[in-house]
Amino acid sequence: xxxxxxxxxxxxxxxxxxxxxxxxxxxxxxxxxxxxxxxxxxxxxxxxxxxxxxxxxxxxxxxxxxxxxxxxxxxxxxxxxxxxxxxxxxxxxxxxxxxxxxxxxxxxxxxxxxxxxxxxxxxxx
Numbered sequence: 446x447x448x449x450x451x452x453x454x455x456x457x458x459x460x461x462x463x464x465x466x467x468x469x470x471x472x473x474x475x476x477x478x479x480x481x482x483x484x485x486x487x488x489x490x491x492x493x494x495x496x497x498x499x500x501x502x503x504x505x506x507x508x509x510x511x512x513x514x515x516x517x518x519x520x521x522x523x524x525x526x527x528x529x530x531x532x533x534x535x536x537x538x539x540x541x542x543x544x545x546x547x548x549x550x551x552x553x554x555x556x557x558x559x560x561x562x563x564x565x566x567x568x569x570x
Contacts, residue, residue, distance in 0.1 A: 447471060447472060447473040448471075448472050448473065448493045448494065448559075448563065449472070449473045449474075449475070449491070449492045449493050449494070450467050450472045450473070450474045450475075450492060450493065450494045450495070450496060450559075451474075451475050451476075451477070451483060451486070451487075451492040451494070451495045451496070452464055452467070452474060452475070452476040452477070452495075452496050452497075453476075453477050453478075453479070453480050453483045453495070453496070453497040453498060453501075453506075453509065454476070454478060454497070454498040454501070454525075455478050455479070455498060455500075455501040455502060455503075456478070456498075457478050459498070459548075460476035460477070460478055461476065463476065463496065463525070463550065464476040466550065466552045467496075467552075470552065470556050472494075475490075475492070479503065480497070480501055480503060480504040480506075480508075480509040481503060481504065483495075483497075483509065483513075484509070484512055484513060484516075487513055487516055487517055487520075488516060491517075491520075492517075492520055493520065493521065493563065494520065494521045494522075494523070494559055494563075495513060495517075495520055495521070495522045495523070496522075496523045496525050496555070497509055497510065497522065497523070497524060497525065498524075498525060498526055499524050499525075499526035499528065499529070499531075499532055499537075500526055500527075500528045500531070506524050506526065507524075507532070507536065507537055507540040507542075508540075510522050510524070510537075510540040510541045510542055511540050511541060514540075514541040519566070521543045521559065521562050521563065521566070522541060522542055522543055523542060523543055523544045523545070523546060523555065523558070523559070524537055524542045524544070524545045524546065525546050525547075525548060525550060525555070526547065526548060527547065527548035527549075529545060529546075529547045543558075543562055544558050544562070546558075
């Protein structure tokens with residue numbers, strides 16, 4: 446079974462790039478440029494992993510993470526941003542992120558973190 450990843454980034458170019466990277470690793474990927482649309486989608490669709498940008502004009506990634514945790518507490522959520530330095534790491538972890546990564550993306554590091562966390566969840570759950 447292919448793992449499902451939801452990618453959220455207000456840049457459609459970034460969405461396309463990240464989607465292709467994850468698809469090349471064998472994941473099934475949905476990429477959206479709106480956190481509001483992503484929250485709506487999460488009401489009726491399950492994902493194993495969510496990767497979200499932090500700096501978005503309508504809702505930042507930390508707020509998105511908090512809101513998505515209320516409907517999908519078991520989903521792994523990772524922050525991905527070119528502006529990590531503008532955010533407090535402890536606040537991001539308190540928001541519920543499983544990991545925090547900076548752009549430009551190193552797909553190997555993110556993929557390894559995802560696979561390790563998925564193994565842990567399978568063992569615990």
